[in-house]
Amino acid sequence: MFNSILNQAFEQYVLDRVDDILSIAGVADVKYKQVVKDAGAVLEKLMEIGRELEEQHPELLRLVMEYEAATNMESGLAAEIVYREGIRDSCRVRQEVANFMQREGHRDRLFVPIR
Template sequence: MFNSILNQALEQYVSDRVDNILSIAGVADAKYKKLVREADSVLSQLMEIARELEAQHSELLRLVMEYEAATNIESGLAAEIVYREGIRDSCRIRQEVANFMQKQI
């Protein structure tokens, strides 16, 4: 039960932290900000075309919307995976530094 509580807390922490990092990047990182604007522009163009062609291809608008949702979920999951690996790397590096220091003493 304790492990379950810790896992839930870590899941929430990672999710909140990733959201916070991406929020800061959206303001502070010019490269990321530019990419987000470009992606939004492309999506807007796709949605416009899909709406224009909806009468001929009724599934097109739904597919564009599903693609947008899937890419958003994939992007968020990728960010969480990277953050978790960063936490693991941090723990390993600390352990290696501690071992190195122990050998020096």
């Protein structure tokens, strides 16, 4: 039960943190901001074409909307996966640095000059 509570809290933390990061990137990162703007323009054009062709191809507008939802889901999951891996990498790097420092510390103690 405790693990389940911890897992839920961690899941929520990851989701909240990814949202925060993407919100900050949307304001502070020029390249990301431009990509979001470009993607919005492309989607708007697709929606416009979908509305124009709706009578000839009624499935087109729905397909565009489904594609938007799918790409949004994919982007969100990709960001979440990358963030989780970043946390794992951080833990591994920290452990490797600690191991290195410990080995280096032992080496220094082995070669203490005798006075």
